Amino acid sequence: MTLLFRVNQSRDVKTSDLKSPVAFHAVQCLRETIAVAQRILLELFRRRRSLIFWVIFPVTVLIINGLIFSERTDLTQAEAFAQAVSPSLVGAALFFSCLGGSVSTVVAEREQQTLKRLFLSPLKGLSYFLGILLTHTVIGLGQTLLVVTIALFAGATFSGSLFLAGSIVFLSIVTYVGIGFILGGQFARRTEDVNALVAAFGVPFLLLGGAFLPTSLFPDSLLRLAKYNPVYHMTEALTAVTTQGEGLGEIRNHFLFLLAFSVVVLFGGWSVYNRMIQSERRF
């Protein structure tokens, strides 16, 4: 059976052209996802100032962390910078770009009411969500390359599986974007709300995750609390893989926590986002 999905001649797409309706919807979803991501990135690149700040921030945190490690421990500068990469990257840079960024994107769309225009189009909610995830994955990968490159220039060497390290970075991005959706959809209606929100939820998370202070310096009570913090697991897992060459077996607990947490916040973000669609889509 041939189903005609579009009526206008220039857009006629028949499912017979593709293998199945599922393939048709997947292609449509992919196309929409890329369109949304390109749109956000284009606006971001046009506002060069934000981009420069997102470059300055991880570089500064890496250098400061590297210098603190090298000063306060018996590590060489190269080892100190290798140690500093994980907390600087997943604990600080990705937090602000992916969590803060996704909150800002959602809030800006609500504030400018462009979300309503999107709801008038055939854009699927899933494509919109994936578009924002793709955007922040691109930004996150850019920051990863930047931090790693600077650390390499400082003499750092890395071991371990590149795939595993990449998976941890990706799960961190998913976690942050998911949390960003929950916060953006639930608590922030205006741009002014974003800073207060990110500060209120973010700073304790980062401190407890070892982004600014090594968790080895934490007292036991704080360490027990930190184990419920995804930032702690991101940092610990990535440090273990990149500096000690540990595999999935050794970091299993961190990885599983991160995986489970990212799935939970993804669903949480998804449901909050759907509620937001119900409340925002009428004009």
Next chain:
Amino acid sequence: MLRVHRLLKRYGDRFALNGLSFDVQGGEVYGLLGPNGAGKTTAINIICNLLEPDEGLVEIGGVLRTDHTKTLIGVSPQENLLYRGLTCAENLHFFARLYGLKQSDRIEQVYECLETVHLLDRANDLVENLSGGMQRRLSIAVAMVHQPKLIILDEPTTGLDIEARYEIWALIRRLQSQGITILLTTHLLEEAERLCQRIGIIKAGKLLAEGTLEDLRQYVAAHTIALVSTSQEDMAIARGERLGFVHRRYGGDLAFWLPHAVELQTVLDYFQGIALHSVALQPIRLEHIYLEITHLGSSPTVTS
């Protein structure tokens, strides 16, 4: 082109739509008028598949309303709702992609739309640098970029200066000349009078009256309206009633419906002996018809 049939939408005990029905024919500009809270926005939300009715149906181009019929409709909302950090062309490209236009068609269509709304020379300007009128024209271009069969313009000239308003009116006429069907909501009755072939007037979620301007004239059984300014209003009203004229107040102005075309001197003669500050004669306008229908109900007025 558009069939809205017995739409019912309830919020608690309140009916936002209470059996609303109307049809929009292909190629016409249909004006949907009504006071705030009449149900216009609820009806548009349902037509655009943003809201589910409790009862009733909507057909667009003979197809029952679903998510797929979104591609048959283009909407220009009250606010411009554009990406201010993108250029005019980039906004159109983005929305054209969402509607699934192929790249070759997209480029052609984007520039055709910009030409239609007279923004071709501003294609690469950021939206934030455009005037309000230009942004509104771009918003209409976004509504038509996927070549919909029906365009819904929700108060397209609200908040615009008179020049920008004229530009939008000219644009709506150009769109109609291209055979595009338009559903227009507006609070500017002059706008509906100038642009719409047929007008539907709704209140409390019901269609009170519908037709061409000529059809609607039956609701005001008069040829001319005399606006009378006097300090002796009671006397003027009594005199008017004796002469068989219906009187109304439009804003604060006292007005009499005159059944025939008359000269100004004749009106002065009617009110001889009453101190008149001014008298003005004006033809029956849509605003008079609209006020009659929305304030007094749906029955045509019978002159005494």
